[in-house]
Amino acid sequence: MITLQHVSKTFPARRRSPAVTALDDVGLRVERGQVMGVVGPSGSGKSTLARIVNLLERPSAGTVTVDGVELTTLGAAELDRARRGIGMIFQQFNLLDSRTVLANVELPLELAGVGRRERRTRAAELLERVGLGDKLDAHPAQLSGGQRQRVGIARALAPRPKVLLCDEATSALDPVSTASVLALLRTLTEELDLTTLLITHEMDVVKRACDHVTLLESGRVVDSGALGDVVRRPGSPLATRLLPPPAAPGGEQVVEVVVGTTEHDTVLTDLIRLHDVHVAVLAGSVETLGDQRFGRLQLRVDGTPGQVRAALDHLATHQPAVDDAATGALADRPTDRTLEGALA
Numbered sequence: 001m002i003t004l005q006h007v008s009k010t011f012p013a014r015r016r017s018p019a020v021t022a023l024d025d026v027g028l029r030v031e032r033g034q035v036m037g038v039v040g041p042s043g044s045g046k047s048t049l050a051r052i053v054n055l056l057e058r059p060s061a062g063t064v065t066v067d068g069v070e071l072t073t074l075g076a077a078e079l080d081r082a083r084r085g086i087g088m089i090f091q092q093f094n095l096l097d098s099r100t101v102l103a104n105v106e107l108p109l110e111l112a113g114v115g116r117r118e119r120r121t122r123a124a125e126l127l128e129r130v131g132l133g134d135k136l137d138a139h140p141a142q143l144s145g146g147q148r149q150r151v152g153i154a155r156a157l158a159p160r161p162k163v164l165l166c167d168e169a170t171s172a173l174d175p176v177s178t179a180s181v182l183a184l185l186r187t188l189t190e191e192l193d194l195t196t197l198l199i200t201h202e203m204d205v206v207k208r209a210c211d212h213v214t215l216l217e218s219g220r221v222v223d224s225g226a227l228g229d230v231v232r233r234p235g236s237p238l239a240t241r242l243l244p245p246p247a248a249p250g251g252e253q254v255v256e257v258v259v260g261t262t263e264h265d266t267v268l269t270d271l272i273r274l275h276d277v278h279v280a281v282l283a284g285s286v287e288t289l290g291d292q293r294f295g296r297l298q299l300r301v302d303g304t305p306g307q308v309r310a311a312l313d314h315l316a317t318h319q320p321a322v323d324d325a326a327t328g329a330l331a332d333r334p335t336d337r338t339l340e341g342a343l344a
């Protein structure tokens with residue numbers, strides 16, 4: 001688990017450059033088994049955040065706790081030990097070309113003083129696990145970008161870390177390699193019960209690989225949560241980036257809802273069953289976010305004014321992403337069809 005509390009980081013002024021506050025009172029919590037994506041524009045503090053999680057950068061204020069240990073209180077030797085529990089994956093892989101793939105994965109174990117036989121066995125197992133069991137004796141230059149990143153992942157996992165930090169891990173890869181590396185990161189997080197923090201500037205990476213997301217802007221957290229919660233949250237700056245509004249004429253007869261597509265998401269069936277209204281889907285967009293699918297739908301709800309009002313109240317209670325403006329207009333001003341219903 002990773003917990004950051006009230007973390008700030010200011011880089012002091014130097015000659016002609018003024019001081020920079022890269023992180024400003026950041027709070028973050030990532031549980032075991034979760035993949036948290038950290039997104040934000042260039043310069044928003046993403047890399048600084050990643051470096052602070054393993055204390056390559058010391059925060060100016062606040063605490064960093066990883067797997068129950070408050071890193072900010074540790075001395076150099078203890079910190080070294082704690083860092084072995086945090087694997088890092090980099091955009092440029094950082095592999096040694098002079099070494100074979102197997103020897104690259106063995107390297108952190110060599111540095112930790114693990115014996116030769118155990119090193120070999122563990123490195124070979126990990127390479128098998130990331131799909132490179134037949135490349136042990138190859139050199140990095142003989143591999144594709146996606147394969148090199150798999151070596152990087154195996155190397156990061158060699159010391160059996162509990163936490164994985166990935167800084168733009170797929171930014172140098174083509175779309176096919178990106179998809180397979182992200183799928184691998186998800187699988188490994190689940191199978192090894194890791195806590196994974198994925199720094200990225202691509203929303204597509206979040207959609208594919210993450211179950212949680214945090215948006216940084218100018219060093220501050222401006223949005224954060226489980227993908228399924230964020231897409232439903234009214235006013236969330238991430239919601240429409242994760243699930244774009246469908247291209248459809250809006251208007252006072254139209255209400256917008258975000259629904260999951262699992263059998264547990266009964267908002268629409270309840271609406272029709274409990275309030276006896278007619279619901280027409282005018283437009284919709286559907287996205288896969290992590291391992292779930294979500295739809296942003298524009299609906300027209302028809303029935304008697306009472307039914308429509310009750311149905312919209314129901315939506316407002318059970319579906320917080322209802323477009324309030326549209327709801328108000330529809331509830332206050334019955335449409336022709338709802339008036340017809342009332343007069344019938």
Ligand SMILES: Nc1ncnc2c1ncn2[C@@H]1O[C@H](COP(=O)(O)OP(=O)(O)OP(=O)(O)O)[C@@H](O)[C@H]1O
Nearest residue numbers: 011020022040041042043044045046047048049201
């Ligand atoms: N060592 C440093 N000294 C001074 N300023 C720094 C240092 N490292 C980062 N900064 C500044 O802190 C701010 C945040 O930088 P950071 O690299 O964390 O952003 P980022 O979101 O990762 O950006 P990018 O997506 O472009 O990599 C920027 O204004 C940057 O110039």
